[in-house]
Amino acid sequence: MNPALAWGLVIGMALSNIVIRLVPIAALSRLELPHVVHRWLSYVPVTVMSAIVATQLLKPGGAWMLRPDNPYLLASVPTAVVFHFTRSFLGATAAGVVSFLALRFLLG
Amino acid sequence: MMIPVDGAKPCSILTRMPRPTAPAGLAPTRRSRFARGARLGVPIFLGYMPVGAAFGLAATAAGFTVAQATACSALVLAGAGQFIGLAALVSSGNLAAALIATGVVNLRYLLFSATMAPHLKGVPRWQQVALAFTLTDETFAVNIADVREGRADRFSMTGVGAVSWIGWTLGTAIGAMAGSALGDPSRWGVEFAMPAMFVALLVGQVTGRRELLAAALAAVTALALSTVLQGQWPVVVAAIVAATVMTAVTE
Numbered sequence: 101m102n103p104a105l106a107w108g109l110v111i112g113m114a115l116s117n118i119v120i121r122l123v124p125i126a127a128l129s130r131l132e133l134p135h136v137v138h139r140w141l142s143y144v145p146v147t148v149m150s151a152i153v154a155t156q157l158l159k160p161g162g163a164w165m166l167r168p169d170n171p172y173l174l175a176s177v178p179t180a181v182v183f184h185f186t187r188s189f190l191g192a193t194a195a196g197v198v199s200f201l202a203l204r205f206l207l208g
Numbered sequence: 209m210m211i212p213v214d215g216a217k218p219c220s221i222l223t224r225m226p227r228p229t230a231p232a233g234l235a236p237t238r239r240s241r242f243a244r245g246a247r248l249g250v251p252i253f254l255g256y257m258p259v260g261a262a263f264g265l266a267a268t269a270a271g272f273t274v275a276q277a278t279a280c281s282a283l284v285l286a287g288a289g290q291f292i293g294l295a296a297l298v299s300s301g302n303l304a305a306a307l308i309a310t311g312v313v314n315l316r317y318l319l320f321s322a323t324m325a326p327h328l329k330g331v332p333r334w335q336q337v338a339l340a341f342t343l344t345d346e347t348f349a350v351n352i353a354d355v356r357e358g359r360a361d362r363f364s365m366t367g368v369g370a371v372s373w374i375g376w377t378l379g380t381a382i383g384a385m386a387g388s389a390l391g392d393p394s395r396w397g398v399e400f401a402m403p404a405m406f407v408a409l410l411v412g413q414v415t416g417r418r419e420l421l422a423a424a425l426a427a428v429t430a431l432a433l434s435t436v437l438q439g440q441w442p443v444v445v446a447a448i449v450a451a452t453v454m455t456a457v458t459e
Contacts, residue, residue: 101271112307113293114283120314122340124321125328133322141319143451146419147426148313149410151446154427155434156403176407183408190255196404201397
């Protein structure tokens with residue numbers, strides 16, 4: 101990786117992150133967000149996560165994997181179940197990685 | 209340590225905090241409130257270590273040095289945003305595309321930050337910066353719950369943030385060093401750590417029928433767009449389109 105690209109990503113993300121997180125705290129203590137903006141922002145997390153999950157599970161590495169033995173798709177089930185019942189990112193990630201390894205071993 | 213609840217509203221506990229002139233032991237000091245927050249942050253610390261390690265592994269697998277991966281987590285502290293920025297940079301080689309992708313993923317922090325804002329009135333600007341810097345899905349969840357119980361203050365929130373930051377940065381450093389030592393990370397199933405984290409985040413976001421509908425719309429749109437758009441653009445555009453459609457339909 102070109103060091104300029106890597107450091108550019110680090111610095112750029114650091115700046116964009118602090119701006120996004122600080123501006124409302126610094127400014128909105130007085131100002132109110134318009135209702136429609138509030139509503140729109142409330143949908144952004146779920147739509148971002150879902151779009152990411154859909155592409156990562158069905159196009160891992162960029163190529164379609166529309167097969168019943170897709171280990172990414174199958175391993176997402178125990179991941180989701182563990183998170184639903186435990187609310188633990190640690191547990192869900194561990195369950196996901198372990199099932200993924202097991203599935204990849206079993207399915208070849 | 210219990211913070212005495214003086215019957216005031218949560219907001220005023222935060223804004224009109226007694227100056228810690230009282231001797232230690234009689235009233236909660238800055239340090240004891242920070243320590244209480246730090247204890248609240250321990251589960252986040254434990255949760256961030258492995259995901260941070262997964263980021264460290266992913267970053268070194270993408271060609272980052274240990275220093276670059278660790279600095280990224282130390283300066284950014286955005287789990288999903290970092291993964292998506294890294295993935296976008298690797299797939300497109302284009303810094304602008306990577307920064308736009310991470311910006312869209314992090315748009316939700318506008319909402320979290322706006323939600324925290326009324327509770328941070330009168331907090332010194334340096335501490336607002338520190339609290340904004342450590343604002344993540346998890347610290348937000350812990351702090352807003354603590355605020356609603358009327359127990360949070362700016363020092364406890366700083367404690368939550370500090371412990372979370374240490375977990376994320378330390379985890380990344382360990383993962384990056386392991387990544388350079390272990391070689392091919394795919395042997396360890398690490399390539400599923402990132403999808404697993406996003407699956408868990410998605411499950412946490414689907415709180416009702418509207419969210420389920422929004423998720424389905426975004427997923428279908430992203431997959432359809434992925435046949436014509438490159439890199440992370442399908443995700444970015446699908447998220448914006450689905451959020452806009454859902455807002456238009458439900459307003």
